Amino acid sequence: MSIPFLDLKAAYLSLKEQIDAAVARVLDSGWYILGPEVEAFESEFAEYCQAKEAVGVADGLSALHLALQAMDIGPGDEVIVPSNTFIATWLAVSQCGATPVPVEPNPLTFNIEAPQIQAALTPRTKAIIPVHLYGQPADLDPILALARQHDLWVLEDAAQAHGAKYKGARIGGHGDAVAWSFYPGKNLGAMGDGGAVTTNDTELAMRIRELRNYGSTEKYVHRVQGYNCRLDPLQAAVLRVKLAHLDPWNARRQSIAQQYLAHIKAPSFTLPSVLPEVEPVWHLFVVQTAQRSAVQQHLQQQGISTLIHYPTPPHLQEAYRLNMRLPVAERMAAEVLSLPMGPHLPAEDALRVIEALNSANF
Numbered sequence: 001m002s003i004p005f006l007d008l009k010a011a012y013l014s015l016k017e018q019i020d021a022a023v024a025r026v027l028d029s030g031w032y033i034l035g036p037e038v039e040a041f042e043s044e045f046a047e048y049c050q051a052k053e054a055v056g057v058a059d060g061l062s063a064l065h066l067a068l069q070a071m072d073i074g075p076g077d078e079v080i081v082p083s084n085t086f087i088a089t090w091l092a093v094s095q096c097g098a099t100p101v102p103v104e105p106n107p108l109t110f111n112i113e114a115p116q117i118q119a120a121l122t123p124r125t126k127a128i129i130p131v132h133l134y135g136q137p138a139d140l141d142p143i144l145a146l147a148r149q150h151d152l153w154v155l156e157d158a159a160q161a162h163g164a165k166y167k168g169a170r171i172g173g174h175g176d177a178v179a180w181s182f183y184p185g186k187n188l189g190a191m192g193d194g195g196a197v198t199t200n201d202t203e204l205a206m207r208i209r210e211l212r213n214y215g216s217t218e219k220y221v222h223r224v225q226g227y228n229c230r231l232d233p234l235q236a237a238v239l240r241v242k243l244a245h246l247d248p249w250n251a252r253r254q255s256i257a258q259q260y261l262a263h264i265k266a267p268s269f270t271l272p273s274v275l276p277e278v279e280p281v282w283h284l285f286v287v288q289t290a291q292r293s294a295v296q297q298h299l300q301q302q303g304i305s306t307l308i309h310y311p312t313p314p315h316l317q318e319a320y321r322l323n324m325r326l327p328v329a330e331r332m333a334a335e336v337l338s339l340p341m342g343p344h345l346p347a348e349d350a351l352r353v354i355e356a357l358n359s360a361n362f
Contacts, residue, residue: 002303003340003349008184010344011249012191015241019191022237034213034230041236042196044243048163049172051198053205056231057212060159060181063195064092066229067177068127070207071153073098077126082112083313083329085131088181089157090314098126102315104328108273110134110286114142127153132161132171134309135187135253135283139275140166140174147175155179160283162188163250167277172198177208182239187253187283188246190235249343253282256341256350260285263354268295268362284309288335291362296337302356307338 012019026037038056046054057063073079075097081089083102093100103112103120110133117128128147130138147154154175158164162180164171172178182194197208210217215226257280261271270288274280286309289295296306313329315322339353
């Protein structure tokens with residue numbers, strides 16, 4: 001039998017009655033834009049993230065973009081971003097008219113760190129976007145200390161880190177704001193696009209609420225030039241159901257990751273390192289190998305699906321094509337391989353993945 005990379009249908013089927021009832025509740029309500037369902041999710045998600053405020057938006061890119069705009073970041077400003085991340089992190093900066101300044105990550109944790117960030121600062125730097133890539137939080141305290149020293153905003157990109165912890169506290173309120181994606185494949189995924197921003201800054205939350213809704217918090221009163229980037233009530237209802245199951249689903253991911261870490265012994269693989277201060281939620285389990293094509297083909301022949309996150313770093317995409325070398329990001333793009341991972345992956349399938357890797361001559 002084949003092993004899928006991620007079984008989204010299983011997540012729905014396991015909660016089918018609850019999800020169907022939640023969707024029916026919204027349809028019966030007659031309230032299809034913002035309203036009580038979105039407000040209820042915002043309250044529940046803020047509490048879960050240990051943050052004062054949550055603002056539901058249309059998707060993860062909107063969360064990043066609106067947060068940056070609420071911080072008054074625009075043309076002439078620079079924003080520190082990781083060199084290895086999904087392009088949305090960069091796009092949000094560019095959409096504000098600012099310039100993304102890439103910093104190379106630690107290749108073992110996949111995240112950017114304070115010393116490399118400090119080396120990239122200029123008088124034009126306005127903000128830092130640490131990405132909690134693959135579900136492992138970045139080492140935030142040194143980054144936050146650096147930001148305070150230089151009067152910079154910190155916007156965390158937590159699109160892959162729902163429920164992750166840094167020094168015992170859930171990601172969601174460490175920096176000035178935290179951007180979330182609820183793309184279906186995320187640890188907390190909707191049945192379509194969705195996103196949110198969490199923050200402890202009430203003024204910042206108010207500005208994001210305006211920006212997501214045509215620049216308005218009062219009907220036909222538009223204080224600023226905004227956007228149409230609202231979280232859909234149907235998605236909010238689905239997310240409310242799934243939020244109640246997020247912790248046990250993350251625990252299952254953590255159990256699979258521990259199996260992989262303990263039992264993958266093939267010498268050609270570099271496994272991810274976990275900082276002692278963090279509790280990852282393993283949105284992805286990513287190994288690195290110089291023989292990726294051969295490994296991926298070997299696994300495919302045994303019915304095991306894998307993916308590559310990400311095959312081309314942002315600076316080499318046609319959208320940017322920056323004239324610079326970023327060797328860490330480029331090497332990772334050539335060597336990273338994401339193994340099957342998800343809360344509905346059977347234990348015996350995880351063992352099959354391990355056996356397939358260990359039995360190959362790589």
